[in-house]
Amino acid sequence: MEIIRLLLVDDQRLMRDGLRTLLELESDFEVVGEAENGAQALESYRQLTPDVILMDIRMPQMDGVEATRRLREIDPEARVIILTTFDDNEYVFEGLRAGALGYLLKDVSSDELADAIRKVAAGGSMIEPSVARKVIAEFARLAPPTPQATQELIEPLSEREIEILTLVSRGLTNKEIATKLYLAEGTVKNYVTSILQKIGARDRTQAALRARELGLLP
Numbered sequence: 001m002e003i004i005r006l007l008l009v010d011d012q013r014l015m016r017d018g019l020r021t022l023l024e025l026e027s028d029f030e031v032v033g034e035a036e037n038g039a040q041a042l043e044s045y046r047q048l049t050p051d052v053i054l055m056d057i058r059m060p061q062m063d064g065v066e067a068t069r070r071l072r073e074i075d076p077e078a079r080v081i082i083l084t085t086f087d088d089n090e091y092v093f094e095g096l097r098a099g100a101l102g103y104l105l106k107d108v109s110s111d112e113l114a115d116a117i118r119k120v121a122a123g124g125s126m127i128e129p130s131v132a133r134k135v136i137a138e139f140a141r142l143a144p145p146t147p148q149a150t151q152e153l154i155e156p157l158s159e160r161e162i163e164i165l166t167l168v169s170r171g172l173t174n175k176e177i178a179t180k181l182y183l184a185e186g187t188v189k190n191y192v193t194s195i196l197q198k199i200g201a202r203d204r205t206q207a208a209l210r211a212r213e214l215g216l217l218p
Contacts, residue, residue, distance in 0.1 A: 004121045005032045007050035009041040009067065010083075011059040015106075019054065019083075026114055038067025045071055045078065051121050055100070057084040057091050065094045072099035079120050083113075102126040119203075127205045153214065155198050164191045165199075166217055169208035 006029060008016045016034050023029045033048045035041040037059040045053065053071065057064040064082055071078040081102030082095045095103055101120045104113065105128050116126035157165065167177045174192065178185040192204070199214065201207035211217050 001028055003030050004028055004052060004117060005030050005048070005050045006117070007031075007033045007035065007041065007044055007048060007053045009035045009038070009044075009053060009059070009064065010056040011036045012056075015056075022110055023114070023117075025110075029114070029117070038062025038064060038070075041067045042070055042074070045074070051079065052117050053078065053080045054083045054117075055080050057082060057086055057095065065091070065098050068095065068100050069098040079123075081116060081120055081126070083108075096127075104128050125203050125205065153198060157195065157198055157216065161191055161195050161198070162216060164188060165195050165207065165211050168192065168195070168204050169211055169217055 006023060008019050008031060010016050010019070013036070016036075020031045020034070023031055032050055033044045035044045038055075039062045041053065041055065041062075044050075055064040055068055059067075062070075064084070068080045068082070071080060078099070080098075080100045081104060082100045083104050083106060084091065085106050092103060102116050102125060104116055104126065108116075108128065119126050163181070164177055167180065172180070174185050174188045177183070178188045181188070192207075196202070196204075196207055199207060199210045199216075201210045
């Protein structure tokens with residue numbers, strides 16, 4: 001079993017202590033360091049080279065956005081998940097532009113946080129559904145869909161796949177989609193995997209953006 005080494009960055013010690021306790025319940029996680037601001041995070045990263053950094057947004061001396069930006073300059077492969085109470089558009093877009101691979105709110109469940117860490121450690125990305133909707137809406141505003149682009153798909157999506165892709169683009173989880181469409185959650189997961197392969201997307205957020213580019217959304 002490969003251990004995922006974590007760096008916790010938050011100006012509230014109670015939050016760091018809680019995260020450490022929670023995360024170390026997972027057999028494949030190891031918290032190797034903590035930092036209470038962005039400046040400390042940069043120094044800790046140089047010394048510890050963790051696999052994933054959990055980064056707060058609002059901190060003294062250097063905030064999480066600037067720290068993420070500098071971390072990515074130091075190491076383009078640095079994997080940052082922003083974990084915050086704020087889902088304001090400004091924070092969302094600045095954080096993602098800085099190079100964060102994940103953006104989660106602090107009310108996320110322990111299972112969802114663990115899944116996000118594993119996904120980001122493996123090179124993927126994970127964005128809170130409510131945050132993903134903001135990102136998709138902004139891309140939709142900047143880049144209207146082009147229906148003729150559907151011809152770019154080598155293998156077209158079925159009606160059911162388009163239906164599921166539409167719900168994915170609205171930020172619904174597999175479980176929520178399964179409930180809505182009266183399907184098994186495993187069946188929805190298989191559909192999502194197929195959809196990602198067909199449209200050439202790495203994750204759900206990219207799938208929603210790609211679908212809009214291809215004119216697949218109603």
